[in-house]
Structures are given as C-alpha cells and as structure tokens.
Amino acid sequence: KDFRNSVKPNWCPGCGDFSVQAAIQRAAANLNLSPENLAVISGIGCSGRISGYIRSYGLHGIHGRALPIAQGVKMGNRDLTVVAAGGDGDGFAIGIGHTIHAMRRNMDITYIVMDNQIYGLTKGQTSPRSEDGFITSSTPEGSIEKALSPMEMAITSGASFVAQCFSADIKELTATVEAGIQHKGFSIINVYSPCVTYNKVNTYDWFKENLTKLNDIEGYDSSNRELAMNTLMKHDSLVTGIVYQEERPSYQELVKGYAEQPLAHMKPELQSELFQEFVKEFI
C-alpha cells in the first residue's frame, strides 16, 4: 500500500522530520495497513505538519493536544491504527500533562515525538529538551534549566513501550515504529530529529558521535525495568532502540461496558441509546 500523498513537505532541506514521515509510511506498508485504517493525529510545530504529508486519515490539532484527540479517535474506532505525532515542545511543555496521563492510561496508540531540542516553528527558542547552557534567542546567555528526560519520565509514568531512535537511522526507526504499532498498549518513541536551521549544537554529527545502540550493549534486556533505568542514567539517555517493554492490558481491554462494535460503526440510533445508558448513572 502506498502512504504517500501529493503534498510536498515544507520542512527545511535536511530536517530530521523527513525520515520520521518516511518511517511511518514504510512501517504502515510493511505491516500491510491500509490508508483508510490509519489515523495520524498531530499537534502544533514544524513536526505537527506531518499529518498532512501521509496518505491516511489525519488531523492537525491544537498545541499540545494531539494525545487527547488521538485517544478519542481510538475510543471511537478501535479498528483504526492511531499514531499521534508532534515535537518536544508540543508534547513535553504545553502538552506534558496529557503525555503523562496517556502513558499511565495505556491506551493502544503510538506516540512519536520529533525531538529537536528547540522550538523550530517560532524560530529557535529553548524547549524543555534543551540542555542547560544552550544559547538561543530566548536564552542569549545560555539556558539555566535542566533538560527533561523523556525516557525516564515515560518508564516512571507507566508507558508499556518506551523507545528512542535517531532520524538518520531509518532502518532502526522504521523497525521501531512497526514494533510500537504492533504493541498492544501505549507506545512512545522519542526520535532525535535534528533541526538543521536553529540547533547548531545537537547536529547529525553530534548524535553520530554520542549515541549508543541498545542492541550493541551485551545482555541488555528491555523487559528489565531496573536495567533500563540504570542504562539510561549511565548513557545520559543517549541510547537508541527499545528501552523498555511490558505486556499489560490496554485501556480498551479494561474499560467496563466498552461496546463490542466500534462506536464509529454503529447506527446513530444505537450510538444515542448507548450514550443515554452511559449517562444514566450520572443524572
């Protein structure tokens, strides 16, 4: 199946987000999905444009709100493969409350964060992922705040699939997106996706020098939570691969009274009947 459409991305040449777009398209094709069974929901930022560049259902939402929308889509139609996407500013600043609750809720969706450690769309301000000392237009003397650690946060918040990738490694990225989609529960994939225009520190060369593949660490076991946390701390989170994965029931499997048939496929009369039944106990 072809997940390409005719829209030409207006990202800067060399932006890491191109690879993320290609990886989602390849993963969907490799998993034999159909465009009509895929929904890509994004937030605001350069990366938020991604929902318009993939042939699927899509919604370019509001800032920091990709996850509430994506979870609503999944609840309405569990038959859809739902991918939420956005940047580190979107998901780890204004949207961080939604991110944490979605992780502990364990709804069966995949969240891809294009982490460029800066706000690109608004021309280069410090983001929650910028390192301390990082000089930008909003911190001309260097950031005095510590960078947030998405992988540690995801594990401690209850995400059941936690992974990190580098956009230049399209092979590992595609395989990880496939694994995330196949995982039954909430999967978060943080992708180091360089902003070539505004971030002159965390460049492709910088990542190539500093990243370690978890597959290259002897004895690494992604089902071992303690090992995952220790490895992240040891490598300052500069690792790629599946960091942590556990099997536990997804939100959909646990919610009481969740109808067998997806809400989106029901006749309006039946939807209304179900709704009346649901609200009865609250009135």
Ligand code: SF4
């Ligand atoms: Fe990509 Fe940065 Fe250009 Fe935005 S400003 S499109 S993040 S390179």
